[in-house]
Amino acid sequence: MPTFEIGERDFLLDGRPMQVISGALHYFRVHPEQWADRIRSARLMGLNTIETYVPWNFHSPEQGVFVTDGRRDLGRFLDLVAAEGLYAIVRPGPYICAEWDGGGLPAWLFATPGVGVRRAEPQFLAAIARYYADVLPIVAKRQVTAGGPVLAVQVENEYGAYGDDSPEQRSEYLTALVAMVREHLEVPLFTVDQASDEHLAHGGLPGLHKMASFGSRAAERLELLRRYQPTGPLMCMEFWDGWFDSWGLEHHVAPVQTNAADLADLLGAGASVNLYMFHGGTNLGLTNGANDKGIYRPIATSYDYDAPLTESGAPTAKYAALREVISRFAPVPDDVPPPARPARPAPVLDVVLGRRVPLAEALPLLGAPVTADHLPTMDELGQWTGFALYRTRVTASDGVLSVGEARDRALVSLDGDPVGVLDRALHQNAVALPARDGVLELLVEDQGRVNYGARIGEPKGLVGPARTAVRDLDAWEVTPLRLGDDPFGETLSEPLAELLRVSPDGVAGPAAPAPGTAFFHGTFETEAGADHFLRFDGWTKGLVWVNGTLLGRYWSAGPTGTLYVPGPLVRDVNEVVVLELHGTAAPVLQFVAEPDLGHTEA
Structure with a gap:
């Protein structure tokens, strides 16, 4: 039976030392008909492993639903990895971050009163157990011990960066997750935290192999990781070779030669690595996440990430430079992908x-209105993403509309005439109203659920109270818009x-x-x-x-x-x-x- 183990100094594949040289490729950000092409490009660059997250909410948009076909066919993706002669690392969360909507946690989960967020709360743990029961059997039959490609699986994700629970509470939560994973899997389990004393100290669990994430100063970060993982192989599970883009900011790039030098330091030290990202792909549909560290920043649709392989699958100068570095430490194939894909410019x-x-004319086809005697959130109405249209009546004396918070952006109109915009990113939660009676409408857009930090799990839509200059607004009609x-x-x-x-x-x-x-x-x-x-x-x-x-x-x-x-x-x-x-x-x-x-x- 094939084996993959964590030895005293090395990863051991069938008892022989293995330096894992991996690249992140998210099946959920790539069209399924392009999976095989992207995986082949990874092999040609010299990678021996593909890493992917698994977003819970991508497979489970509604409670009681779990979908595994089409874009969600994790099993097929892993089979294609194996067909290319590569291994796989799977990171199923439950929380993944990944600049993905809600960090992969389903919005419906937090509509349950009292449910916990990333802690050992019974309702949260019970939901995770059901999720694991759906997803982990797909992974289990593809473990290396069953003749498949999967070498190892992550437990949670960057947990040391989240919350202020006590060490005992953190241990209780991670221990519960390990027990649930072990009901399905036998391959090694690991945790990943950012390369700082605080995060590595707070995020791990005795008995789980610790890995780190960083994008520079490799020698220094490996030394830090070694203090928290005294034995066994060192691995940078997220070697940040680029960065993601947020709407309203610049496009991020990382210098090719800096990436190459840091990768050479990593591999030269005998460490294993996972390039984050090898191929970024696209936040198709409404799947992008958001950050909120005082300013709300939704993630852009493109997840190109300045990765070695572009969003459209073309090898870059970074691809060539990192391939050359890898060739110093491991064999790389003789053939290489063409310098650009497609070979000619796209149609113009x-x-x-x-x-x-x-x-307004299409509205009857998009949903039925719901009346409420308070300002409901989109989550209260079971609208987990997209848009909702809020309506109420105002009078000439109202003067101004003020809400507790708009999540995330609302176009305000009176009898169809534009009035203004409420914008979470700009902390704009009030707008002046014309001095006339009429029907006030707010078209509210969920621009992406927060995927990192304390605001994970918050509801979307308009958050009360809602007031004018003279009164509370407590009579609403809300239409969740079903565009699909x-x-x-x-x-x-x-x-x-x-x-x-x-x-x-x-x-x-x-x-x-x-x-x-x-x-x-x-x-x-x-x-x-x-x-x-x-x-x-x-x-x-x-x-x-x-x-x-x-x-x-x-x-x-x-x-x-x-x-x-x-x-x-x-x-x-x-x-x-x-x-x-x-x-x-x-x-x-x-x-x-x-x-x-x-x-x-x-």
Whole structure:
């Protein structure tokens, strides 16, 4: 029977020392038809292992639901890793961070009164046990001991960075997780924490192998890790070779030669490594997370991460440099991927979106209103992501609207006329109202649930109290907007799509501005199966679907200037739908030859 063990000095594969040279590749950020290509590129760079997180909420959008097909076919992904001759490391959480919505924790979980967050609370532990019972058998049959690729599995994630529980409480929680994992798995288990005394001291558990995450000063960080892991192999489980992007900030890049030098230090010291990321991919749909360390920052749709393999699968200068470093310590294949994928620029064309349907006209197809005698959150209504439309009546004497907090952004209008914006990132929770009676509407967007820190698990929508200058507002009608037919909101609602197809041309012309919140529809012909890059010059903020699949969010705030359209989504004749929240200078989209990830700090 094959074995993988943690020895006194080395990882031992079938009793022989193994230096793990791994790369992070998240199946949930890559189209399934591209998994094999990305895995092959990892092998050609010299990697011997693929690491992936498993997001609980990606598989379980509603309580009692667990989906493992299509984009969620973890078993198929691991089988493709094995078919390429590579090993795998799996990190199933329950919490993963990963700049992913809620850090992978399902929003529905926290709607239960009294449920804990990352602690040994009975309801939380019971939910994790059910999750593990669903996901870990997929991993178990693919353990190396069963002839599969999976070498090891992580317990929790960067737990030393979370909360202020006592050492006893932390131990109780991690011990409970280990016991549940061990009901299914026999491969080695480990923890990962950031390379600081505080995090390494607070995040581990005796008997679990400790690993660290860092992106520079490798020798210093390995020395620190050794103080907390006196025996056994050292491993940097997240070697940060780039960084993620947040809306409104710059596109992050990491110097190639600095990455290469640090990787050489790591491997030269005999340590194992997991490149985070090898290939970043895309936060498709509404899956991006957010950070809030005093300022709320939603994560961008692109998760390119300045990784060795670009969002569209092209090897970079970083790929070549890190491959050369790896070749000093391990054999690399003779063949290498082509210098760019696709080998020629992506198709270039403009698409006029000639059909326009204001949100108000589409509203009857998107959901039924719910009345409430208080200001309900989206979570109270079972709306775990996306949008909700809040309505109430105001009078000429009200003067101002104030809410406790908008989570995360609300477009405010009175009888259809724009009034202002409530914006969590800007701490804007009040707006002046016109001096007239009317119906006040707030279109609220969940821009991504916090994935790191104390605000994990908080509800979305409008958080009370809601007041005007003269009174409390306690009579509300709220419509959760169901834009998709599936539980994940990934596919465009077919009734909405049909409405858009049959609507008469609703724009004045391809050069005319189109104000207000509305859906736009158009078709285009192009090369089937080819990757495309979709540009939004003149548009403001919203969502886009290609052939019914939600690509994600766009925003003029940047940094991202294009959205990646994976080739498997593209046909000879295609349909594109845009939900624009504010208005566009012209209802025209541009497909361009290359991606534009935005300006950098330099």
